[in-house]
Amino acid sequence: MTIDWSLPFWPAATLLAYLLCRTVYRRWPGWYVSPLLTTPLILLAIAVGLHATYGEYLRGSHVLMAMVGPLTVAFALPIYDQRAVIRRHWLPLSLGVMAGSLIAIGSGYGLARLLDLAPELRQSLLPRSVTMPFAMNVSGHVGGLPELTAVFVMVTGIIGAAVGDILLKLLPLRSSMARGALFGMGAHGAGVAKAREVGAEEGSVAGLVMILAGLANVAVAPVVITALG
Amino acid sequence: MTAHRLPLRLKAFLRRSRLAQLALIVGVWALGDAVSRGLDLPVPGGIIGMALMLALLMAHGLGPASIRRGADVLLADMLLFFVPAVMGLLDHGEFIGLLGLKLLAAILCGTLLVMAGTALTVETVQRLMARAELRHDH
Numbered sequence: 630m631t632i633d634w635s636l637p638f639w640p641a642a643t644l645l646a647y648l649l650c651r652t653v654y655r656r657w658p659g660w661y662v663s664p665l666l667t668t669p670l671i672l673l674a675i676a677v678g679l680h681a682t683y684g685e686y687l688r689g690s691h692v693l694m695a696m697v698g699p700l701t702v703a704f705a706l707p708i709y710d711q712r713a714v715i716r717r718h719w720l721p722l723s724l725g726v727m728a729g730s731l732i733a734i735g736s737g738y739g740l741a742r743l744l745d746l747a748p749e750l751r752q753s754l755l756p757r758s759v760t761m762p763f764a765m766n767v768s769g770h771v772g773g774l775p776e777l778t779a780v781f782v783m784v785t786g787i788i789g790a791a792v793g794d795i796l797l798k799l800l801p802l803r804s805s806m807a808r809g810a811l812f813g814m815g816a817h818g819a820g821v822a823k824a825r826e827v828g829a830e831e832g833s834v835a836g837l838v839m840i841l842a843g844l845a846n847v848a849v850a851p852v853v854i855t856a857l858g
Numbered sequence: 859m860t861a862h863r864l865p866l867r868l869k870a871f872l873r874r875s876r877l878a879q880l881a882l883i884v885g886v887w888a889l890g891d892a893v894s895r896g897l898d899l900p901v902p903g904g905i906i907g908m909a910l911m912l913a914l915l916m917a918h919g920l921g922p923a924s925i926r927r928g929a930d931v932l933l934a935d936m937l938l939f940f941v942p943a944v945m946g947l948l949d950h951g952e953f954i955g956l957l958g959l960k961l962l963a964a965i966l967c968g969t970l971l972v973m974a975g976t977a978l979t980v981e982t983v984q985r986l987m988a989r990a991e992l993r994h995d996h
Contacts, residue, residue, distance in 0.1 A: 647938045665937045669944040676948055683948040694942040696932065699880075699887040701904030703929035705911035709922060721983040729976035736971045740964040746957075754964060758972050761940045766902040776946025780953075781965060783944050788962075789969045796973050800981075807981035815973030818936065838976075847905050 636689045639681075643690055646671045660790040663819055665783050683776075701762040704840055711837045718806060722834075725807075726841045729814035733758035734850060738857050753777035755854055756846055757785045760817040763843030771854040782817070789816025790823040797827070809834025814842050872924045879928025886911050 650664040650671070676686060687694070708715075715722070734755050741751035753773035756764040761782050768778035793812050802808050805828060812820035812827075813835035821839055825832030872878050890910055891903025899906070914920040932939075947953065953961065 643941055644938070647935075647941060651935075651937075663937075665940060665944070668937070668941050669947070672941070672945060673947060676945070681948070683946055686945050686948060687942065690942040690945070693939055696939045697943075698891065698902075698904040698907070699884045700932045700936055700939055701902075702883050702887045702890070702907040702911050703925070703932040705908045705915060706922060706925060706929040707933070708912055709915040712916075720987065721980045724983050725976045725980035728979040729972050732975040733968065733972045736968040737964065740968055744960040744964055746960065746964070750961070754961070754968075757965060758969070761936075761943070762904060765943060766904065770902075774946075776943050777950070779940060779943030780947055780950075781961070783940070784962065784965050785969055788966055789973065792966070792970060793973060796970065796977070800974060800977055802977055802981050804981055804984050806984060807977045810980045811973045811977035814976040815969050844905075847901065 635685065638689065639686050640689045640693055642675060643668070643672060643693060658822075660787055660819065660823070663787055663790070665819065666787055669783075697762045697765065701766075704762075704843075707836060708840055711833065714833070714837060721806060722810070722838065722841060723845075725810045726814060726838060726845050729758065729810070729838075730842060730845050730849060731853070733814075734853050734857075748772075749774060750777065752854065754781055756850055757781040758815060758817065759843045759846045760839050763847055767846055767850045770851050786816050786819030790819040793820060793823055805830040806834050810838045813838030817842075869921075869924065873921075876927045876931060879925050880931060881928075883911070883925060883928050883932070886914075 647664060647668045650662070650667040653667070654662050654664050672686075675681075737754045737757065738751065741754055746754070749772065752771050753768055753775075755771065755773065756767040756778055759767065759782070761779060764778050764782045765775040767773075768775045789812070793816060796811060797808060800811075802811070808827060809824050809831040812824035812831070814820075816823065817839045821832060821835040824835035872882065887904060887907040890905070890907030893899070893906050894901060894903040911920075911925070915922060
């Protein structure tokens with residue numbers, strides 16, 4: 630009996646590469662060594678070397694991807710923990726999230742038109758500012774390709790964490806809520822990590838805004854995106 | 859008597875076991891997924907599961923300690939679960955080149971707009987509310 634080693638190979642490689650990149654990131658934190666950037670780079674290099682296709686990679690690794698569903702459920706806990714902040718600041722937060730989501734979808738659509746991108750690329754680009762589990766859910770529903778959206782979300786997080794600092798210096802922001810919302814809305818998970826470096830309150834607001842943005846997009850994005858065609 | 863004590867024992871077990879908490883979270887997701895598929899809803903199962911979990915927490919049907927350890931496992935290493943999706947790049951060699959640069963430009967400009975717009979909105983609303991409160995006090 631022969632054992633198909635390719636089945637456990639990719640999930641094991643993914644786990645090992647992730648653990649390695651996480652260790653490096655904890656030692657020398659910086660947006661350019663985010664595990665979300667370095668882990669796929671290592672795995673892509675291996676896959677290109679082995680002439681593996683995405684289908685082969687996914688055959689064993691879809692188990693990891695399937696955890697995105699339960700991960701979404703786990704987000705109920707941070708929302709519950711932040712319920713006092715939500716109750717106190719619901720107006721500026723919800724207006725900020727609404728403005729951010731509309732700008733994200735509108736700018737994605739406009740820029741894609743301007744740069745003459747194909748419709749499926751454009752639709753995949755629209756939910757990019759939302760944290761991954763929500764974005765992939767939305768993308769599939771509006772005619773985008775979830776795995777393309779995943780790539781755009783990753784790039785958005787890395788770019789957002791990098792340019793957020795510059796924006797903080799340029800914009801006249803006095804409130805820690807505004808500074809936190811900037812990172813949570815613009816760069817989701819990577820932004821939350823960055824906002825924690827700016828301050829504790831910024832970090833928790835960023836985490837909250839990230840989740841609210843995800844929820845808002847799941848509810849509103851399909852309607853807006855379908856209306857845009 | 860056993861019927862009365864069993865839920866208590868179950869609760870105590872849940873508080874201790876990270877694996878049981880993970881199983882509970884996966885179970886709630888599976889329920890949400892079944893609802894989403896069964897009723898053919900446009901909302902994905904994960905979101906329905908999250909709403910269900912949040913409702914359980916808010917109604918005190920479930921204490922936060924009953925899922926915290928399990929949820930932390932998923933939340934702390936969430937980047938790991940996104941890696942397989944990013945590997946979709948393997949089938950998109952066309953991104954190396956002009957198209958990739960265009961996409962990067964779109965994402966960079968879009969992200970700057972989103973960040974500035976969101977932060978300025980929150981800041982403006984807060985200032986307006988503070989001013990309204992001040993006027994109210996006088």
